[in-house]
Structures are given as C-alpha cells and as structure tokens.
Amino acid sequence: MNLMTLQRYKNEIILFVAFLFALFSFLYKHSASSYVEENRAKINRQISDILAIENYKGQWDGKGLANKVKVLKSIVPASKVQSYSKKSKKLVAKYVNLTADELNRLNNKLINMPVRITNLKIKESSKNIFTMEFTCKW
Amino acid sequence: MKILNLTAKQSNRILIHKNMEPIKLENSVEIILTPQFYTFLREELDIKFAYQAKQIAGSLFDDYIDTSLENQYHVYKCGDLWCFFAYNIKEIDLFLESVGIEKHRVSKIYFAQEFANELSRPLSLSGDYALQSVDGIVTMIPKRFLGDELEYLTLNTDKLKLKNGVTMGASLNSFVSLKETIILGSLLTLLGTSFIVEGNRIKSSIANEDAKLTTLIDENPKYGSSLLRDSILNKYKPIDTTERAKRQTMKDISRLLSSKSQLKELNINEKSISAVIDTQSPSISKQVSEHAKVKKMKVTRTGLTLKLEVEL
Numbered sequence: 001m002n003l004m005t006l007q008r009y010k011n012e013i014i015l016f017v018a019f020l021f022a023l024f025s026f027l028y029k030h031s032a033s034s035y036v037e038e039n040r041a042k043i044n045r046q047i048s049d050i051l052a053i054e055n056y057k058g059q060w061d062g063k064g065l066a067n068k069v070k071v072l073k074s075i076v077p078a079s080k081v082q083s084y085s086k087k088s089k090k091l092v093a094k095y096v097n098l099t100a101d102e103l104n105r106l107n108n109k110l111i112n113m114p115v116r117i118t119n120l121k122i123k124e125s126s127k128n129i130f131t132m133e134f135t136c137k138w
Numbered sequence: 139m140k141i142l143n144l145t146a147k148q149s150n151r152i153l154i155h156k157n158m159e160p161i162k163l164e165n166s167v168e169i170i171l172t173p174q175f176y177t178f179l180r181e182e183l184d185i186k187f188a189y190q191a192k193q194i195a196g197s198l199f200d201d202y203i204d205t206s207l208e209n210q211y212h213v214y215k216c217g218d219l220w221c222f223f224a225y226n227i228k229e230i231d232l233f234l235e236s237v238g239i240e241k242h243r244v245s246k247i248y249f250a251q252e253f254a255n256e257l258s259r260p261l262s263l264s265g266d267y268a269l270q271s272v273d274g275i276v277t278m279i280p281k282r283f284l285g286d287e288l289e290y291l292t293l294n295t296d297k298l299k300l301k302n303g304v305t306m307g308a309s310l311n312s313f314v315s316l317k318e319t320i321i322l323g324s325l326l327t328l329l330g331t332s333f334i335v336e337g338n339r340i341k342s343s344i345a346n347e348d349a350k351l352t353t354l355i356d357e358n359p360k361y362g363s364s365l366l367r368d369s370i371l372n373k374y375k376p377i378d379t380t381e382r383a384k385r386q387t388m389k390d391i392s393r394l395l396s397s398k399s400q401l402k403e404l405n406i407n408e409k410s411i412s413a414v415i416d417t418q419s420p421s422i423s424k425q426v427s428e429h430a431k432v433k434k435m436k437v438t439r440t441g442l443t444l445k446l447e448v449e450l
Binding site: 011012014015018019021022023024025026028029031032033035036039040043044046047049050051052053054056057059060104107111114116117118119120121122123124128134 | 314315316318319322323326327329330331332333334336337338340341343344347348350351354355358361364367368370371374375377378380381384385388389392400401402403404405406407408
C-alpha cells in the first residue's frame with residue numbers, strides 16, 4: 001500500500017482508526033469491569049475471612065482465660081463449691097445448695113465468658129435450691 | 139506525454155487549462171485553476187466572516203452562471219473586498235481525468251486569481267493562450283491579441299505563496315465525506331475516551347478494598363494463604379456458631395421463667411440443650427409452651443411440667 005492509496009482513503013482510515021480506538025476502549029472497559037467484578041467479590045471475601053479470623057481468635061483463642069475463670073470459684077461462697085478442677089485449658093466445677101440468685105449470677109458469668117461449654121447440668125435439689133456442674137474448655 | 143518526477147517534498151503545482159497536454163503523475167500535486175474553470179466576482183460587502191460571505195455566494199452568481207448545474211463556491215477576503223469563486227468540481231474532475239490527473243492525486247486546488255499581482259506581464263500557457271491580469275482580474279488572453287515580440291513571464295508556481303486553496307481530496311476521493319468523517323470520527327473518539335475514563339474509574343473503584351486487603355495481609359502475612367485461612371475458619375466457625383446458640387438458648391429459656399414457671403432442670407451437652415420447667419397452672423403452661431415454640435424449641439407437656447429441647 002503506497003502513500004497515495006493511504007491518502008486516497010484517508011477518511012476511511014481515520015474512521016477505521018477511530019472505530020478501532022472505540023472498540024479497544026470498549027474492550028478495555030469491559031475487561032476492567034470483569035476484572036473488578038471477579039476481584040471485588042474475591043477481595044471482599046478475603047477481607048471478611050481475615051476479619052472473621054481475627055474476630056474468632058479474639059473471641060475463642062482463650063488468651064488470659066486461665067485467670068478469668070477463677071472468678072467462677074469466688075463468685076459464690078466457698079462452701080457451695082463442691083469441686084473446682086482446672087487442668088490445662090479445661091475447667092470442671094460443681095456447686096451445691098445454690099440459691100436462685102447465686103445460680104443466676106454464676107450462670108450469667110459463665111455464659112459471658114468466651115469458653116466452650118461442653119457440659120452443663122442444673123438441677124433443683126430442693127425448693128429453690130440448685131446444684132450446678134459444668135465442664136468448659138478454651 | 140509529459141512525465142513529472144515529483145520527488146520534491148513540496149507538492150508540485152500545475153496550472154490547469156483546457157489546452158494543456160496530458161501528463162502522468164507519480165505523486166500528489168496541487169492544481170491552480172485558470173479562469174476557464176471558474177467564475178470570479180469581487181464584491182464590497184458589509185460582512186465580517188467568510189462563512190457569511192459563502193452563504194450568499196450562490197445568489198451573487200445567479201446572473202453569471204448556469205444555476206441548474208451543481209456549483210461549488212469559494213470565498214476569501216482580498217483586501218477590502220470579498221473574492222468569490224464559482225466552479226463545478228465535476229467538470230474539473232472530468233477534465234483532470236482526461237489529462238491523466240487522477241483526482242486522488244490532487245491535494246489542493248488554488249485559483250489563478252490569487253496571484254493576479256504576479257501576472258502584470260502575460261504568462262504563456264500554450265501555443266494559443268496566455269494568462270494575464272487585466273484590471274486586477276486574471277484573464278485568459280489569446281496570444282494573437284498580444285504582440286509577437288512580447289516577452290512572456292517566467293513564473294515558478296511552486297514558489298508562489300498561496301493560502302486560499304480548496305481541499306478536493308476528502309470529499310471526492312473517499313467513500314465517506316470529510317464532514318461525515320469529522321462527525322463520525324469525533325463521535326467514535328468521544329465514545330472511546332468515555333470508555334477509557336469509565337474503565338479507569340471502574341478499576342480504581344476497588345482500590346480501597348485492595349489497599350485494605352494489602353494492609354491486613356501485611357499485618358498478618360500468614361493470612362495471605364487461603365488454605366490457612368480456611369483451616370482457621372473451619373476450626374473456629376463451628377465453635378462460634380454452637381457456643382452462640384447455646385448462650386442464646388439459655389437466655390431464651392431464662393425468659394420463660396417466672397414465679398409461676400420455675401426451672402427444675404437444665405442440661406447442656408455438645409449436641410443438645412434440654413430444660414424442665416414446672417408451671418403453676420394450665421394457662422401458664424400453655425403460655426410458656428407457645429413462647430418456647432416461637433423460639434423453635436421442641437416442647438413436651440406432661441401435666442404442668444414442660445420439657446423443652448433444642449438440637450444444636
């Protein structure tokens with residue numbers, strides 16, 4: 001193709017170049033759109049996973065719980081703590097003769113503590129007097 | 139046949155007149171039309187812009203040219219006057235073809251009138267005709283009216299400073315007119331630009347999320363691994379779900395208790411929660427039972443005693 005032919009069809013060439021520009025721009029926009037669509041979901045999932053991990057770890061990794069669970073022993077009179085055994089990351093405790101208030105207090109403390117309650121038994125031993133035993137891990 | 143070797147950078151200019159010899163071109167040329175191909179008028183008009191002058195050009199030539207033909211007009215300011223040219227591009231095109239000038243090789247068309255000042259002496263065009271300025275108007279004059287011993291002007295048209303030319307090329311050589319090219323080209327360019335801007339905007343729209351993720355991974359590089367993330371999530375997610383369910387159920391059960399509905403037993407293990415509640419009357423029993431069902435607990439009534447169960 002010589003220069004004269006180019007000159008002869010310069011309008012068509014200009015239009016063709018403009019069309020190609022528009023076409024490639026459209027493809028660029030389309031690919032940007034697809035890229036964002038794919039990656040936004042992926043990135044957001046990664047962010048939510050990391051935040052969830054941090055949240056779960058903060059909640060359930062049991063840091064400092066060894067000390068915090070001591071309160072479960074002191075929250076009721078010592079005479080009512082029949083057994084209290086803390087080994088490694090596991091606590092087994094049994095309480096007797098708890099009044100309704102003491103039971104509520106103990107129960108609230110337990111459920112507000114980030115421990116895994118693997119076993120819990122509450123039984124009314126006599127009128128408004130309860131026994132409670134539980135096993136929890138962290 | 140005369141062959142022009144047009145290797146010079148500047149386009150060669152050819153004076154076009156009806157007695158010219160056929161030529162063969164290899165490059166583009168600029169042509170200068172002699173008065174045989176245009177009609178010229180000079181007018182003193184109270185207008186400011188060329189486009190205004192061009193709008194009235196047709197009416198100015200009404201009495202001078204055949205208006206049934208499709209004529210083109212060209213106007214430019216010459217001193218205090220306006221110079222009007224009417225020409226028929228089809229006629230010019232046909233003539234150019236007849237002398238071997240392909241129209242796509244014509245890069246620009248000028249009018250001989252533009253260098254009227256140079257033609258104070260006649261310029262020989264052919265054996266019969268010369269070109270001369272008469273009262274400031276370039277005119278074709280038969281040589282027989284000029285003296286035999288007249289010395290003709292030697293003029294290098296390539297060196298003339300011409301600036302009022304007409305572009306022939308685009309509108310005649312192409313399938314698409316210049317106007318259409320400009321409009322369509324601009325629209326496509328505009329469209330393309332808007333796509334690029336939009337594409338960039340879309341791409342930058344996840345920049346914040348991307349930066350946040352990078353920061354989180356920088357703080358905890360090990361979380362960059364999806365395997366590790368999944369492993370940690372698989373470890374903690376069931377714990378979180380189960381423990382929250384246990385606590386929520388305990389709260390729900392405690393809301394069912396009152397002075398008339400008292401807890402007798404509560405058992406929690408890894409798979410289920412069960413509670414035994416004693417009520418004082420059938421109506422209280424029914425009420426507690428309904429509330430428990432709303433909380434999706436399985437209720438078993440035995441007299442005034444209710445057994446509630448929840449699977450974890």
